Amino acid sequence: MKNDFHERKQNKIARFKKLADKNESKSEQQFKRASQMASVIPFGQPILVGHHSEKRDRNFRARINNIQDQAMVSSSKAQYYAEKAAIAESNKSISSDDPNAIQKLTEKLEAMIQFQELMKAANKIIKNSKLTESQKIEKLGEHNIKEKHAVELIQPDYCNRIGFPSYRLTNNNANINRIRKRIQELENTNRMESSEMEINGIKMFTNVEGNRIQIFFPDKPEEAIRTKLKSHGFRWSPTEKAWQRQISQSALYWAREIITGIDVHQNDIVQNSHDPSGNGPTGHGEDCYSDADPGL
Structure with a gap:
């Protein structure tokens, strides 16, 4: 799955564009059909109430309105898929499925650390009461801060x-720690080996190559089980025939919690005795579209 990451991304974009074109064409055909039907009604012709043609005329006009409504729906779908394609094309976030994710995240981390040091150095210069404004601008220039930006920095907001x-330094530092943690998680995942276990007749597969925790049920699980799977980030994959999400410690925890808490006789969820509160690691272990795209 990681090996064909870029291919899958391009296929996803192509699929969205195809759906956009399909719905746009469908919308045009529906609008054309409604227009052709409406053209047979003389301009300004009212419904002749009480006339033998009243019912047929009302039904005909209702059909026109219905086709116009369908055309609007198709047009909205076309716009929706076109926007999805544009977002997928312009998305520069780093997916955990990208085989070069660690390298890209490391480069991003280094840039963020450099910016953090730059902000600290700049603030030290700006808050130095012994320096004049021109001296501050000159020294900021030594840190590759353009004069226009330097002037803005020394002026009170x-x-x-x-x-x-301070909030910019705090936020950037928090992102530095988040990226470091994510790199560590990816490195841990790369050291893992694919494994399979079975609990209550349900198989849990740690698919390292695909970067997924996969749960295979012998039959379609009950709605309560499906709801719990979804609430903890698992999604049904028609291709894999499994409920899955990206590998993380949280994903491993909740996969075990869910399948060990299923009553195999009733195919329903029971409370685990070792965790009466039902609490566990929070979060889904991956970003949706900050640095990762699990939907790819």
């Missing part, structure tokens, strides 16, 4: 703050 505000 609407909160009377100068330099890079």
